[in-house]
Amino acid sequence: MQNKNHTSENEKNFYDFLDKIENTTPFSTPKNYFKELHQVINNKKLNNNNLKFNFDILSPHIYMPILSILIVTAVYFSFTKNTTPKEFTNEEISLIVMNEKIDEFDEDLIFEVYSETAFETEPITDDEIIEYLIENNININSIIEEL
Amino acid sequence: MNNYNDKELMQMFREENSRNYAFSLIVQQFQERLYWHIRRMVINHDDADDITQNTFIKAWKGLDNFKEDAQLFTWLYRIATNESITFLNKKRKLLFIPIKDIEKDLSNQLEDDEYFTGDEIQLKLQKALLTLPEKQRLVFNMKYFDELKYEEMAEILNTSVGALKASYHHAVKKIDTFLRED
Numbered sequence: 495m496q497n498k499n500h501t502s503e504n505e506k507n508f509y510d511f512l513d514k515i516e517n518t519t520p521f522s523t524p525k526n527y528f529k530e531l532h533q534v535i536n537n538k539k540l541n542n543n544n545l546k547f548n549f550d551i552l553s554p555h556i557y558m559p560i561l562s563i564l565i566v567t568a569v570y571f572s573f574t575k576n577t578t579p580k581e582f583t584n585e586e587i588s589l590i591v592m593n594e595k596i597d598e599f600d601e602d603l604i605f606e607v608y609s610e611t612a613f614e615t616e617p618i619t620d621d622e623i624i625e626y627l628i629e630n631n632i633n634i635n636s637i638i639e640e641l
Numbered sequence: 642m643n644n645y646n647d648k649e650l651m652q653m654f655r656e657e658n659s660r661n662y663a664f665s666l667i668v669q670q671f672q673e674r675l676y677w678h679i680r681r682m683v684i685n686h687d688d689a690d691d692i693t694q695n696t697f698i699k700a701w702k703g704l705d706n707f708k709e710d711a712q713l714f715t716w717l718y719r720i721a722t723n724e725s726i727t728f729l730n731k732k733r734k735l736l737f738i739p740i741k742d743i744e745k746d747l748s749n750q751l752e753d754d755e756y757f758t759g760d761e762i763q764l765k766l767q768k769a770l771l772t773l774p775e776k777q778r779l780v781f782n783m784k785y786f787d788e789l790k791y792e793e794m795a796e797i798l799n800t801s802v803g804a805l806k807a808s809y810h811h812a813v814k815k816i817d818t819f820l821r822e823d
Contacts, residue, residue: 508817515766517786519677520759523686531676531690532668535697539664542698 647713682725769819777812
């Protein structure tokens with residue numbers, strides 16, 4: 495009980511202390527701050543409105559740069575698409591040759607292409623050569639004679 | 642400057658030709674009270690200036706949706722309070738420091754602040770306030786400096802009168818302890 499009385503007396507003293515201090519805010523502002531503040535806010539508000547207007551997609555300030563970028567991008571892609579050489583697959587080449595009835599071939603070129611693809615395959619072992627000769631009943635002496 | 646009531650201000654604001662004028666009147670009518678409320682929370686003048694401006698810009702954007710069953714002042718006060726708390730939280734996140742240290746930083750700023758005009762006791766009181774949790778500090782400022790009624794504070798902070806009374810009581814006790822220990 496005594497403790498409680500002591501606490502409430504302390505509190506009372508503190509409230510008295512608070513009453514004695516002036517409850518005005520102990521800060522100041524730069525000179526003429528409040529005279530100019532409403533003007534600053536009004537300007538900011540106007541800028542905010544203008545900014546909103548500027549982002550209207552129908553405004554030439556917005557659609558002209560966007561359109562220019564789109565045109566430049568389209569031109570760039572069509573240019574790079576036309577200048578890049580297309581690589582045909584073997585099937586495509588066959589189709590072109592058959593459909594367009596090309597009957598004149600550069601034999602050297604064909605040989606060159608085939609020899610290139612031949613190198614890409616795995617090398618033939620001696621056993622495979624002997625097996626091939628036996629299967630096809632080819633006499634090795636006849637080959638030597640031919641050479 | 643004539644002081645208009647909320648109804649008159651809102652009536653002018655809703656008319657297209659007096660909208661800007663009405664807003665200018667609202668700014669002039671409430672700018673000082675809002676600035677001081679914000680300033681007590683963030684201490685620094687430049688920060689308070691930025692937050693006051695942002696508060697009014699937000700008010701300008703949202704004034705169309707303002708329901709006149711509340712007071713214009715309490716609505717503005719709520720925006721200002723939210724902006725101040727958001728600012729302090731952002732500052733804390735930006736500097737990766739806990740709230741307690743933000744208040745310590747503000748306490749140090751007080752001593753070097755060229756715009757602090759209080760005497761030694763007021764400096765001590767401000768330092769004591771900066772040891773309080775954010776909400777208690779807010780409640781103390783609103784009650785002690787702004788002399789707001791608990792009912793008004795409850796509307797602004799969206800809380801009960803009982804909770805506010807408890808917060809104020811805790812704040813006073815903590816300030817008392819701080820001043821005795823100091």
